[in-house]
Amino acid sequence: MNHDAARDDFESGLKPLWLRAQAGDEAAYREALRRIAVRLRSYLRRRMQSLPDDLEDLVQETLLALHLQRGTHDPALPVSSWVLAIARHKLVDLWRRRGRQEALHDPLDELEDHAMPVAAEEGSARRDLGQLLQELPEAQRRAIVLTKIEGLSVAEAAQRTGASESAIKVQVHRGLKRLAAKVKEEST
Amino acid sequence: MKTESLIDMLARQAGPAPRAMAARRLTPAVAGGLVLAVAGALAWIGPIPAELYADPGPWIKFGYAGLLAAAALWWVARLGRPAAPVAAPARVAGGVVVAMLLLGAAALLSVPGDERMDTLMGHSWLSCPVSVLVLSLPTLAGAFWALRGLAPTRLRLAGFAAGVLAGAVGAFSYALSCDELAPSFVAVWYTGGIGAAGLLGALLGPRLLRW
Numbered sequence A: 001m002n003h004d005a006a007r008d009d010f011e012s013g014l015k016p017l018w019l020r021a022q023a024g025d026e027a028a029y030r031e032a033l034r035r036i037a038v039r040l041r042s043y044l045r046r047r048m049q050s051l052p053d054d055l056e057d058l059v060q061e062t063l064l065a066l067h068l069q070r071g072t073h074d075p076a077l078p079v080s081s082w083v084l085a086i087a088r089h090k091l092v093d094l095w096r097r098r099g100r101q102e103a104l105h106d107p108l109d110e111l112e113d114h115a116m117p118v119a120a121e122e123g124s125a126r127r128d129l130g131q132l133l134q135e136l137p138e139a140q141r142r143a144i145v146l147t148k149i150e151g152l153s154v155a156e157a158a159q160r161t162g163a164s165e166s167a168i169k170v171q172v173h174r175g176l177k178r179l180a181a182k183v184k185e186e187s188t
Numbered sequence B: 001m002k003t004e005s006l007i008d009m010l011a012r013q014a015g016p017a018p019r020a021m022a023a024r025r026l027t028p029a030v031a032g033g034l035v036l037a038v039a040g041a042l043a044w045i046g047p048i049p050a051e052l053y054a055d056p057g058p059w060i061k062f063g064y065a066g067l068l069a070a071a072a073l074w075w076v077a078r079l080g081r082p083a084a085p086v087a088a089p090a091r092v093a094g095g096v097v098v099a100m101l102l103l104g105a106a107a108l109l110s111v112p113g114d115e116r117m118d119t120l121m122g123h124s125w126l127s128c129p130v131s132v133l134v135l136s137l138p139t140l141a142g143a144f145w146a147l148r149g150l151a152p153t154r155l156r157l158a159g160f161a162a163g164v165l166a167g168a169v170g171a172f173s174y175a176l177s178c179d180e181l182a183p184s185f186v187a188v189w190y191t192g193g194i195g196a197a198g199l200l201g202a203l204l205g206p207r208l209l210r211w
Helices: A003-022 A026-047 A052-068 A079-097 A101-105 A129-134 A138-149 A154-161 A165-186 B003-011 B021-044 B050-054 B056-079 B087-109 B113-121 B127-148 B155-174 B183-208
Strands: none
Touching: A003 A026, A003 A079, A026 A052, A026 A079, A026 B003, A052 A079, A052 A165, A052 B003, A129 A138, A129 A165, A138 A154, A138 A165, A138 B003, A154 A165, B021 B056, B021 B127, B021 B155, B050 B056, B056 B087, B056 B127, B056 B155, B056 B183, B087 B113, B087 B155, B087 B183, B113 B183, B127 B155, B127 B183, B155 B183
16 A cells, blocks of 8 residues: 555545534544544654653643644645644654754654554553643633533533533633643653 | 543543634734734824825835735734645735835836935834834734644744734834835835844744744
8 A cells, every 4th residue: 555545545534524523523523533543653653763652642642732723623624634733743842842952853754654554552651641630720620520521511510510601611621721731841 | 541531531522623713813913913003103103194195105005014914914824723835825925025125126226326325215214124123013922822822833934924914014004104105115124124023923933832
């Protein structure tokens, strides 16, 4: 299989899922993120041979960034280009944080990317997002736990906490942003 | 937390993706920057006499700064979205600047040789770029705020485009207070002020736009 065909396969499978996810389909979003995670792992593994222990952490950091920035995807553009542009940005940022200037000269292009055996299995993350979640301000942590982990609806979460529904949504969004910022601080 | 659990968490009740994020951030940024710069120019330097508007001079400035601001706005909006193509807006912005330089050069050549230097330098060649740069600062702050809510992956270029946008808005506002009429003056000194704002943006981009 040549590169273009592999990329087209990935894109053509992902795009319809992604468009449904963007419109609010939760199951499609979960499946799209799963496929993206597998793709990210193989993309990053190849470029992080000197930092193998950071691989799963960077996969998680990138997924969090994709979620927070999902409004910046233009439906006219391939999802995979958007995903990989963000992954590359996160990778360069990690190198910069590690002071590995010479790493910036590593080949970052797409050459032979698809020649790599796809390693779908999940490695272990060194950083525990669950732990970082506990460190968020209480209102944000509670809104995330209730709606995103226990699976309560926003209305139920609002009832449970006495906050308004829009306040719950804002707390969830701010909490995830804060979580992403903590992830960055930690890996510095 | 396992990646699988993270994915579950992100997807659960995620709702639809926010729409038109670039427009929602950039519109208030540019509108606010323009209002502050216009108010600043009028309060700080004062308006030019109304009869000057009979000359093409001010209109050339408005046209130049307005077109450049529109192209730069398009450019910044593209740079805020990962993987979006940015060549077209960059070419349009560059084309507007080149057209102004050509217009300035043509106008300068039509002036007698011994007056060219005075025409080019006017009486305010030093204060003009400084004023444009100062008047660009509100928009620069706004454009950086807008980009921080988006996802720029080319930070220096995004900072530069934000600076050009801010510089063009600053130049547009300064035209309300600037009584120089020669197109060659506009081509050199307005462009100089806009370029300075662009360089400032390029300098700040990698520091302030990281995410």
